[in-house]
Amino acid sequence: MAEPLKIIFWPDPRLRRASQPVKGFDIKLRELVSAMLELMRAEKGVGLAAPQVGRNIRLFVMNATGEPGDDRVYVNPSLFDPEGEETGEEGCLSLPEIRIDVVRSKTLRITAFDLEGKPFEQTATGFPARVWQHEVDHLNGTLLVDRMGPVARMANRKLLKNLEERYEKEHPTPPAPPPPVPPKRRVAPRKSRK
Numbered sequence: 001m002a003e004p005l006k007i008i009f010w011p012d013p014r015l016r017r018a019s020q021p022v023k024g025f026d027i028k029l030r031e032l033v034s035a036m037l038e039l040m041r042a043e044k045g046v047g048l049a050a051p052q053v054g055r056n057i058r059l060f061v062m063n064a065t066g067e068p069g070d071d072r073v074y075v076n077p078s079l080f081d082p083e084g085e086e087t088g089e090e091g092c093l094s095l096p097e098i099r100i101d102v103v104r105s106k107t108l109r110i111t112a113f114d115l116e117g118k119p120f121e122q123t124a125t126g127f128p129a130r131v132w133q134h135e136v137d138h139l140n141g142t143l144l145v146d147r148m149g150p151v152a153r154m155a156n157r158k159l160l161k162n163l164e165e166r167y168e169k170e171h172p173t174p175p176a177p178p179p180p181v182p183p184k185r186r187v188a189p190r191k192s193r194k
């Protein structure tokens with residue numbers, strides 16, 4: 001791959017976009033997935049969604065146990081049949097150091113496609129179901145900051161401010177263009193009579 005993948009951080013606007021369905025199940029997709037799995041492992045994450053590496057497509061990878069054999073890939077996922085509720089602590093690689101309690105459905109069914117474009121279906125309860133919901137949130141442009149109540153927002157305001165400052169530093173606003181020159185009033189040339 002031309003450029004190594006990098007995690008992008010809140011408040012990068014790319015994290016806010018609703019992602020588009022994956023259409024091509026090709027070598028490019030497989031390369032992206034293997035790079036995402038590698039990055040997720042390096043960053044000690046349990047899940048990573050494509051928008052977090054600046055790709056606005058409906059794809060996420062996860063590994064709920066940390067065991068090498070437990071890598072999972074979900075392309076164009078949909079969640080169904082939520083049952084029950086559970087509060088649990090979540091973090092996000094795009095919001096480093098922030099951890100908040102989020103209420104999620106306890107049990108869910110997911111349908112998705114694998115890397116060959118074959119559909120599959122799974123059901124999970126507890127932690128894997130929580131990861132699915134967190135990652136599908138990413139595909140819809142929803143982040144942990146949107147799941148924060150006023151208390152969590154207050155508790156994390158310093159960390160959020162630091163992230164905003166870091167983003168502004170890395171993405172300086174270009175200087176404003178000079179004000180437009182007011183158009184000169186056109187005076188209709190008079191026809192001179194001689």
Ligand SMILES: [Zn+2]
Nearest residue numbers: 091092093094
């Ligand atoms: Zn996340």
